[in-house]
Amino acid sequence: MIKVGKKIIPWREGMSVADLLNDLKDPYAYPVVKVNGKLVSRIDFEKTLIPDNSEVYLIPMVAGG
Amino acid sequence: MTEIKLREVKTLKYLRPTIERGYANQTLHVDLSTSEISIKPLEEKVKEIFVGGRGFCLWFLWNAVKGSTKWNDPENAICISSGPLGGTPIYPGSGKSIVTSISPTTGSVMDSNVGGYFGPYLKFSGFDALELRGKATGDVIILIDGISQKVQLFQAPELPDMAHEISHILTQHFAQGKPRNVSVVSTGPGAKHTLMGCLNFSWYDTGRGRARYKQAGRGGIGSVFSDKGIKALVSCWDKVTVKTNNPANEEELKKVAKMHSREIVELDPRQNDMARVGTTHLVEIMNDHDCLPVKNFRYGQDPRAPNLGQEVFRRIFDKGFDGCWIGCTVACSHGVKDFVPVTGPYKGKRVFVDGPEYETIAGCGSNLGIFDPYTVTEMNFYCDTYGLDTISVGTSMAFVMECFETGLINEKHTGGLDLSFGNRAGALELLHQMAAGRGFGRVVGRGVRQMKKIFAEEYGADPDAIQDIGMEAKGLEFSEYMTKESLAQQGGYGLTLKGPQHDEAWLIFLDMVHNYMPTFEQKAEALYWFPMFRTWFGLCGLCKLPWNDIVPEDNKDTKEPAKVIKHVKWYAEFFGAVTGRSVEPGDLITMSEAVYDFQRIFNLKMGFGTSEHDNIPYRAMGPVTVDEYESRRERYDKQLVEVYGVEINGKSTGEKLRLLRKIREQMYEKLKEAVYKRRGWNENGIPTLETVKRLRIDFPEVLEVLKAHGVEK
Ligand code: SF4
Numbered sequence: 001m002i003k004v005g006k007k008i009i010p011w012r013e014g015m016s017v018a019d020l021l022n023d024l025k026d027p028y029a030y031p032v033v034k035v036n037g038k039l040v041s042r043i044d045f046e047k048t049l050i051p052d053n054s055e056v057y058l059i060p061m062v063a064g065g
Numbered sequence: 066m067t068e069i070k071l072r073e074v075k076t077l078k079y080l081r082p083t084i085e086r087g088y089a090n091q092t093l094h095v096d097l098s099t100s101e102i103s104i105k106p107l108e109e110k111v112k113e114i115f116v117g118g119r120g121f122c123l124w125f126l127w128n129a130v131k132g133s134t135k136w137n138d139p140e141n142a143i144c145i146s147s148g149p150l151g152g153t154p155i156y157p158g159s160g161k162s163i164v165t166s167i168s169p170t171t172g173s174v175m176d177s178n179v180g181g182y183f184g185p186y187l188k189f190s191g192f193d194a195l196e197l198r199g200k201a202t203g204d205v206i207i208l209i210d211g212i213s214q215k216v217q218l219f220q221a222p223e224l225p226d227m228a229h230e231i232s233h234i235l236t237q238h239f240a241q242g243k244p245r246n247v248s249v250v251s252t253g254p255g256a257k258h259t260l261m262g263c264l265n266f267s268w269y270d271t272g273r274g275r276a277r278y279k280q281a282g283r284g285g286i287g288s289v290f291s292d293k294g295i296k297a298l299v300s301c302w303d304k305v306t307v308k309t310n311n312p313a314n315e316e317e318l319k320k321v322a323k324m325h326s327r328e329i330v331e332l333d334p335r336q337n338d339m340a341r342v343g344t345t346h347l348v349e350i351m352n353d354h355d356c357l358p359v360k361n362f363r364y365g366q367d368p369r370a371p372n373l374g375q376e377v378f379r380r381i382f383d384k385g386f387d388g389c390w391i392g393c394t395v396a397c398s399h400g401v402k403d404f405v406p407v408t409g410p411y412k413g414k415r416v417f418v419d420g421p422e423y424e425t426i427a428g429c430g431s432n433l434g435i436f437d438p439y440t441v442t443e444m445n446f447y448c449d450t451y452g453l454d455t456i457s458v459g460t461s462m463a464f465v466m467e468c469f470e471t472g473l474i475n476e477k478h479t480g481g482l483d484l485s486f487g488n489r490a491g492a493l494e495l496l497h498q499m500a501a502g503r504g505f506g507r508v509v510g511r512g513v514r515q516m517k518k519i520f521a522e523e524y525g526a527d528p529d530a531i532q533d534i535g536m537e538a539k540g541l542e543f544s545e546y547m548t549k550e551s552l553a554q555q556g557g558y559g560l561t562l563k564g565p566q567h568d569e570a571w572l573i574f575l576d577m578v579h580n581y582m583p584t585f586e587q588k589a590e591a592l593y594w595f596p597m598f599r600t601w602f603g604l605c606g607l608c609k610l611p612w613n614d615i616v617p618e619d620n621k622d623t624k625e626p627a628k629v630i631k632h633v634k635w636y637a638e639f640f641g642a643v644t645g646r647s648v649e650p651g652d653l654i655t656m657s658e659a660v661y662d663f664q665r666i667f668n669l670k671m672g673f674g675t676s677e678h679d680n681i682p683y684r685a686m687g688p689v690t691v692d693e694y695e696s697r698r699e700r701y702d703k704q705l706v707e708v709y710g711v712e713i714n715g716k717s718t719g720e721k722l723r724l725l726r727k728i729r730e731q732m733y734e735k736l737k738e739a740v741y742k743r744r745g746w747n748e749n750g751i752p753t754l755e756t757v758k759r760l761r762i763d764f765p766e767v768l769e770v771l772k773a774h775g776v777e778k
Contacts, residue, residue: 005618028621029578029579029580031350031354031574031578032350032353034335039346039349039350039375041349041350041353041354042353042354042578043353043354044353057335057336059335059336059337060336060616060617060618060620060621060626061336061337061574061616062574062575062579062613062616062620062626062627062629063571063574063575063613063614063627
């Protein structure tokens with residue numbers, strides 16, 4: 001299981017951040033998400049695997065600086 | 066009380082007015098040449114059109130200077146103002162001030178925003194703005210004491226030179242047992258010996274029992290301060306509560322403040338965690354997006370960037386509350402306790418360092434090819450206490466290092482210093498030289514624009530090569546974002562009023578990640594409204610960070626996520642609750658636009674403010690060298706072929722480089738045209754008569770400046 005905010009999403013072997021966003025059908029262009037407190041940038045969404053029992057937070061960042 | 070020798074020159078006793086709906090309704094003016102201190106009533110019209118903060122500062126500066134005034138002429142003024150919402154202790158980020166002056170590096174009007182307690186204490190002492198003119202003989206300090214209701218000018222011949230020592234000593238001296246009642250503005254020796262001096266505005270950290278500070282860094286206002294002979298400004302005020310600013314509707318204010326404050330407490334730990342890591346979270350994010358400046362903005366990425374990232378600084382920062390104004394729940398102004406420098410006058414001594422923030426890390430770290438957090442922290446400490454802007458120092462050194470590595474300058478010019486990228490000892494030595502006005506530091510302290518001239522005319526360097534890689538526009542050094550792949554952010558830097566500083570428009574993610582603005586018109590639209598929102602914070606005494614750095618979770622589902630409209634509505638309510646002026650979110654833009662366009666015309670008055678001054682060096686637009694092109698060849702080749710339909714088969718990298726350059730330069734010109742049109746300016750970037758009338762800034766002196774530039778009926 002993966003916790004995404006208040007939602008619980010089933011986990012599967014080899015699941016990446018990109019897969020998760022796909023499963024969530026969330027088209028928002030997140031520049032970064034947090035996986036277990038660690039920032040993962042968009043460029044790494046495909047190659048970053050999410051371990052089982054992870055907590056993921058989708059940062060709705062629009063700006064900064 | 067710490068004993069210091071102060072010789073009273075002048076004292077003005079006054080009756081402190083009651084603050085009414087965020088305004089003191091009078092302003093303070095000090096002429097340092099004549100020691101005259103005067104108080105003037107605030108005109109209703111000025112309040113209505115210019116609102117406060119940056120608006121007031123620009124208005125007083127406009128009236129102080131002529132078109133021919135130079136930064137070190139006595140008539141140049143330094144103006145400081147917070148704003149009507151400034152000093153609210155319960156709304157996050159409500160203690161900012163704006164400082165304006167004619168800049169030594171741009172020759173035109175500069176505005177710089179800063180935290181610390183000075184601005185709010187100045188207002189609560191009875192003054193919406195402070196104007197400093199003339200030049201003092203000898204070092205002086207000015208005390209604005211709202212508790213005893215007096216303004217005093219002192220000769221202060223024996224104060225130390227370093228800013229952290231000045232802040233500490235003056236805080237202790239004027240505290241009368243309550244150091245939190247004192248805020249000090251000071252600079253340091255670097256401001257005297259360079260053109261990139263900053264101002265340090267103090268705030269008292271009760272938890273740690275020490276004076277801390279934030280910087281008004283940009284554009285060398287610290288150098289103007291030093292040139293005027295001002296050693297420090299001190300403002301004193303007692304307890305601050307929500308009533309101190311006497312809001313029109315206290316209940317409404319409390320309601321809206323609680324909502325924003327609570328949201329930050331809830332969301333910040335999940336999002337950027339700024340209360341623990343400040344803005345250092347941006348280092349790795351920018352690196353991952355190829356936007357972290359590396360080696361003078363050549364590249365946007367380096368595998369060593371995590372050494373300067375948030376997890377490193379999470380460990381280095383001293384834990385505790387770090388709000389640069391009372392009650393700011395973002396509390397991002399972190400510092401390093403018991404830091405021991407390895408060079409310079411404080412070598413081996415324990416010091417407290419305020420920072421580093423993202424800009425300093427990128428400017429004095431990655432952009433110099435330095436990936437050691439302790440060197441960055443040491444550069445931060447010395448820049449602050451020497452009174453130097455970390456951004457201008459970083460960008461100037463990066464330019465010098467590239468010139469050194471590419472043979473445009475050599476050890477003969479640097480006085481034997483090896484200024485290769487990554488040379489930590491070289492960078493620190495150069496910083497000490499800059500502060501002392503010694504050796505090659507004297508040259509670097511003049512900033513990138515003047516160095517370009519010196520390198521070309523005196524050292525025989527190729528002027529075209531230097532022009533391409535010297536990262537300044539309008540005479541101000543670029544702040545620390547790589548813009549090659551974001552045309553909107555190129556505009557966000559080039560089409561600014563004061564020069565390339567991200568506080569006006571930060572559009573990198575909106576452009577590159579969200580793709581909210583694929584067309585020129587959409588980019589122009591963003592370059593219209595984004596700077597207006599940011600300007601509004603500067604009018605009111607607010608920090609820009611709580612607007613869009615921490616955002617509501619459902620923001621992405623709103624019609625215009627880029628505007629974070631929920632917060633904009635809160636800000637409109639906040640403004641109404643304090644001032645009693647009922648405003649809609651859209652009004653925020655109109656309020657700002659009047660001041661924004663006024664500042665554009667102010668540039669015109671000073672001999673700038675037209676299209677040619679909105680140009681940026683090619684390094685900001687695309688790859689200058691074959692190496693840069695090759696490092697991202699796949700990206701550039703793909704763009705040439707797929708986006709621009711260019712046949713590249715058989716073409717050398719040099720040829721492709723030139724083709725790409727031509728296209729990108731044309732795109733920037735097209736963007737300029739679209740932005741001018743959207744802003745209601747003519748093709749030369751000058752506001753039209755219709756625009757100034759709509760914004761009600763058609764004062765006779767404004768029309769006169771426009772007329773002199775061919776804009777008339
Ligand atoms: S957000 Fe940070 S910089 Fe802004 S007022 Fe709060 S502590 Fe100061």
